[in-house]
Amino acid sequence: MDRLANTVRPYAWGSTTAIPELLGTTPTGEPQAELWMGAHPGAPSRVDRGDGPRPLGDTIADAPEAELGPETVRRFGPRLPFLLKLLAAASPLSLQVHPDLDRARAGFADEEARGIPVDAPHRTYRDANHKPELLCALTPFEGLCGFRDPAGTAELLAALDVDSLKPYVDLLHAQPEADALREVLTAVLVADHTAIAETVHAASAAAERLAAEDGPHRDAYAAYASIARHYPGDPGVIAAMLLNHVRLNPGEALYLGAGVPHAYLDGLGVEVMANSDNVLRCGLTPKHIDVPELLRVVRFESTEPAVLRPEADAGGEEVYATPVDEFRLSRYVFAPSSETPATLPPGAPQILLCTSGTAVVRAADGTELRLRGGESAFVRADERAELTGDDATVFRATVAV
Known part of the structure; x- marks a missing residue:
């Protein structure tokens, strides 16, 4: 059980205030667009188990089955298969779409064979994975999602x-x-x-x-x-005028599958996705647009945006149901002075993110981590833990295996 030290990404579209307000820190005046929690090599979280801060991915690599669980390693290999983020948009992100798994593998292999550097500006596929994602609003949130009829x-x-x-x-x-x-x-x-x-x-x-x-x-x-x-x-x-305009209330979510064009416009949310960088852009960006490949990936069908609301189980966990295995997002909402703990099932990796109030993660040996707004923890697969909160909301990201 580890407290995570996370990196803020200062993309130009980011809010200067939303993430600092959640963290209780002083704004720097610069955009703070995303706070990454996970083992993505672009901005890995760091953990300290007594020998100094290390990237979470390196810690996982030391003992993948203990950290991730045997079933996660069997399904996805010895790496954390999801990335959790806080996303704070003050201006529109690029209009974009993500490939399915087969197209990602084929496109990555093709660009590798042609010798295009992975970090080249005109490279389309950064890896061989798909990138389904789920965005849950923490504030009123605005976006575009799928073609209108x-x-x-x-x-x-x-x-x-x-x-x-x-x-x-x-x-x-x-x-x-x-x-x-x-x-x-x-x-x-x-x-x-x-x-x-x-x-x-x-x-x-x-x-x-x-x-x-x-x-x-x-x-x-x-x-x-x-x-x-x-x-x-x-x-x-x-x-963008071809797409549905969507407004989310706090607690509502959008799932974005392969081939669905979308853009986030404004608001603060929790986002979880498969651990991939594969984005094909359609506009609203100075970056490369690969039109032929984009047209192969886009699903040309109209859809009504499916706004998701969480469904609570008997233990108080509120789950956002999605059709993918790489991630599973849920939340716990604790009343003021609540003393009833939620048991966190072992067997899979978990990242816990507190978005309001104060929460306590307690391991079986009595070790505790206290989390406030914007703070997060990694719970390894072989750890048994409980969660309590005082007027707190805690999001739980794990895998669906």
Whole structure:
């Protein structure tokens, strides 16, 4: 059982205040976008078992079956298969999609065979793994998730009354769903830069106007206008208009599977994902966009965003159900002065993250760790532990095996 020392990633889209407020630290004035908890080599958590701080991945490598459990090692190898994060967005992240496992393996092998360095800016696949993810809101949270049905998008675009958008409206009306979505997204991504920038400016101005009026897409127009202010002239603004606009209340979550285009726009949340860096971008970024590969990966089908709410079991654990094995996210909500402990099942690795109040993790030998907002702990698979809290919320990330 170890307290984790974690690294903040200062991406430009990050909030300057959300993570410091949770941690109870003084803001630096710089963006603090993500706090990583896990063994990802990009920013591994560190643990100290008496011989100084070490990356969690190195500690796991010393005794993988004790740290992860035999079943986790059998399924995923001698590495922690998930990454837990605090994500604090103050401006939109890139519009993106993640590959499934087969496509990730094939794409990684192809780029390896072609000798493209893993850290090259034009590299698409950083590893051979898929990257399903789950985002649970800690504050009101805003995002885009999945394609809206073509008829609804045609209505939204037509109301902007921009001449250069009318061919897209016609395609959305005339073609079968998958063909319509593919043709419109492709047209946006390969359009002449000057021409599409003019379209974006006109569409953005219209979205600003419609966001101030009552109408069925008012919130979506406001979101697209905000995106355009952050990314003026970016083709991704039009691509974003193809997607559902979503608002989450605290405690609600979104699951993002392979091929589903999405973007986080604003808010603080807990995010858990398979341990992968594979991201294919569709826009809202200065980074490389691999259009042919993107079109292979995107699922061209409309979806209604499935907002997840946790389901509580008899022991008080509230679970966010997802269809993947690499991670399982749940939470415990303790009343003020609660003395009833929650038993944490052994046999798999666990990361505990306190997001409010004060929690105590107690091992079988009586050892205790006290966690406050933003603090986290790693519980190895062969450790038996209990969790208590005082007006506290604690998220538990583990594997679903």
